[in-house]
Amino acid sequence: MIKVRVRKAGTGVAAASGLIALSGAQTGCVAEPIEPGDEPIAEAEDELSPGTGTLALDGFPGNFNVKLVNANTDEFLRAGQALTIELPVWMLWDKLYPGSPLPTDLARLQQITATVTVSAVDKATTIASLKAPVTTYTGMDPYGFKAITKTFVVPSKADWIGFAITITDVAPGGLSASITAAELSTLAVFGGELPNKSLLMDWAQATKKNRIIEGDDPIAGAELLLAVSDWRADVIVDKSLIDTQIGKAQSASRFGWVTIPIYGKIVHEVAYAVHFDDGLDWRPEVMLTEKPNSRFLGSGRTTYEGTIQVPAKARRMMMYTHVKTYLVADYTGYSNITEKWYADGEKMLKADKYDNPNGAFTNYSFSIANSL
Amino acid sequence: MLLPTDLHGHTLFSDGRATPEAYVDFRRELGMRVIAVADHDVLAAVPRAARAAAGAGLMFVPALEVTSFLHFGTDRAEQFHVLAYFPSRFSVLPLLRQTALFRRGERVQAKWKAFVLAWMEGISEEERRAIDPEGTFEALAPADFPALQSMLDRVASRTTLFPAFRDHHVRFWEEDRELFGWTPEEAIECIRQDGALDVVAHPGRYRDKERTRAVLARASGIEVYTSRHKAEVAESFRAFAEEHKKCWTASSDDHQNARYVRPAAGTPVATIERILGRALPIEAILSA
Numbered sequence: 001m002i003k004v005r006v007r008k009a010g011t012g013v014a015a016a017s018g019l020i021a022l023s024g025a026q027t028g029c030v031a032e033p034i035e036p037g038d039e040p041i042a043e044a045e046d047e048l049s050p051g052t053g054t055l056a057l058d059g060f061p062g063n064f065n066v067k068l069v070n071a072n073t074d075e076f077l078r079a080g081q082a083l084t085i086e087l088p089v090w091m092l093w094d095k096l097y098p099g100s101p102l103p104t105d106l107a108r109l110q111q112i113t114a115t116v117t118v119s120a121v122d123k124a125t126t127i128a129s130l131k132a133p134v135t136t137y138t139g140m141d142p143y144g145f146k147a148i149t150k151t152f153v154v155p156s157k158a159d160w161i162g163f164a165i166t167i168t169d170v171a172p173g174g175l176s177a178s179i180t181a182a183e184l185s186t187l188a189v190f191g192g193e194l195p196n197k198s199l200l201m202d203w204a205q206a207t208k209k210n211r212i213i214e215g216d217d218p219i220a221g222a223e224l225l226l227a228v229s230d231w232r233a234d235v236i237v238d239k240s241l242i243d244t245q246i247g248k249a250q251s252a253s254r255f256g257w258v259t260i261p262i263y264g265k266i267v268h269e270v271a272y273a274v275h276f277d278d279g280l281d282w283r284p285e286v287m288l289t290e291k292p293n294s295r296f297l298g299s300g301r302t303t304y305e306g307t308i309q310v311p312a313k314a315r316r317m318m319m320y321t322h323v324k325t326y327l328v329a330d331y332t333g334y335s336n337i338t339e340k341w342y343a344d345g346e347k348m349l350k351a352d353k354y355d356n357p358n359g360a361f362t363n364y365s366f367s368i369a370n371s372l
Numbered sequence: 373m374l375l376p377t378d379l380h381g382h383t384l385f386s387d388g389r390a391t392p393e394a395y396v397d398f399r400r401e402l403g404m405r406v407i408a409v410a411d412h413d414v415l416a417a418v419p420r421a422a423r424a425a426a427g428a429g430l431m432f433v434p435a436l437e438v439t440s441f442l443h444f445g446t447d448r449a450e451q452f453h454v455l456a457y458f459p460s461r462f463s464v465l466p467l468l469r470q471t472a473l474f475r476r477g478e479r480v481q482a483k484w485k486a487f488v489l490a491w492m493e494g495i496s497e498e499e500r501r502a503i504d505p506e507g508t509f510e511a512l513a514p515a516d517f518p519a520l521q522s523m524l525d526r527v528a529s530r531t532t533l534f535p536a537f538r539d540h541h542v543r544f545w546e547e548d549r550e551l552f553g554w555t556p557e558e559a560i561e562c563i564r565q566d567g568a569l570d571v572v573a574h575p576g577r578y579r580d581k582e583r584t585r586a587v588l589a590r591a592s593g594i595e596v597y598t599s600r601h602k603a604e605v606a607e608s609f610r611a612f613a614e615e616h617k618k619c620w621t622a623s624s625d626d627h628q629n630a631r632y633v634r635p636a637a638g639t640p641v642a643t644i645e646r647i648l649g650r651a652l653p654i655e656a657i658l659s660a
Contacts, residue, residue: 059419060465143470231400240401252524252525252527252528252534253629254520260629260630298427
């Protein structure tokens, strides 16, 4: 485990959360050299504040999931975070007694109890299995009535946590049922691989968001996993302005046969280039790897990822990303095609843009912690 | 102030082709701020679309397009659609289930399944197998049974029965007085009883203009901008709405059956606030 000293600098907001690094803003942390014999003031993990949070069973019968609904940090789970799980009792009831009306008597609903088994996984190996039984109930109306589990702490080396729920009706003759781990999605955990960290470049609410998920700055001599989100790439090239039509087809509608436009697929290629203050020049652009069902953003979202080796002597990192967007003429999945505007599988470059913080030739800048 | 919206479009839960997730994602790319799925008579897509919209940072309005009729059962019969917009908290199943319109939607799905299976009994075994190769239709829950567009695609792509099915399917609405034989005024009343806002869908489309005017006078809102209205028609309905202090909306009525037509304007903040039953946070308005 690496020992680091990190001195907070910049604005209170950034330093307090350690999670926000807006483009170009000087809000990061500044590394202090460690003098010989000078003991580190903290371990890297101690610099992070995993915080507390609440998970909730969500969704609907046949499509359950567990999601983070409340936290004193942000939307990511971290090793060391203390969590409780809310279980809407109407969902538990529905699982036990599908289709039967929900009792309106809250005392009756309190007889529905559950235990959540939380499995922590590190590099595909289960490293811990925690039991979180229901200990309290909250809510005043049947559909808002929730069972709350005992608090558990996310194990320190976890990459993922998964869930399984055993539901029991303790009333005489009551049934039991399970929501298996296979029915519930797993949640990514960050901070279990320190000093390696992750930089997520995302886009939300018309704002670029660059964040070191584990908090504070990248660490010298460690790895930094760079992840650029699909929506960030979409916005950089303004995907909405790209005409994706690749032909026409006949299709059945309630009004008869109609001619419909058919659309190709948009594919991004995302690369990055990086420069450190280590005496070397800018490194050549490196292509990022497309990762569907992103660990950062969840099922259905894509990130483009690559690993940056942060030099041991670096104090500052400058970088930009480069997005090329192609339209691929994929006609599979369409029938009754009447017009093909392109050859099957043809790939056309539609946009070629750089992601800079303040226009051309400006770069995102990050200070590096624990530099030699 | 107008917000970029699309408050009327369809998914594969009625006669659209998009999944709820794809529907939401497409509108996110376009920079919409407030969206709704408004499938015909069912709220089935709402939980999935709401989840996708939450992930995309979009304000989501649970909605459906209620089928009613002018002159039901006569040779002048024509469908008349009224949109129902619920406050956002109805995105979750427990609250949706408590609405009369959700329960009606479940009956519509059950009857649709029965209607299709009855039609399939009259076709050859070979055609039946082509439409339902796994033989699973009978066992499917009504909510999982292929909705209209999915059935049209199956029938058209696998058999020669498309014209017959297309002609037949109209009877689903025209012959069920219990589910669809209500007047627009009755639909509006039901929508209001459920705590939702009633908005007349594409009012320029109906043949009986006199009855349409009467319904508009009673309705809370009017769909002004829609792919079904030419620009001058939309402007006349906007003028009518503003003169009569009605809410009005801007939507696409997208079925994914034609090129997407982006609404020519946004929806007034006042309409969204009326649906939500509360004032919008100023940050949301400014960021839009």
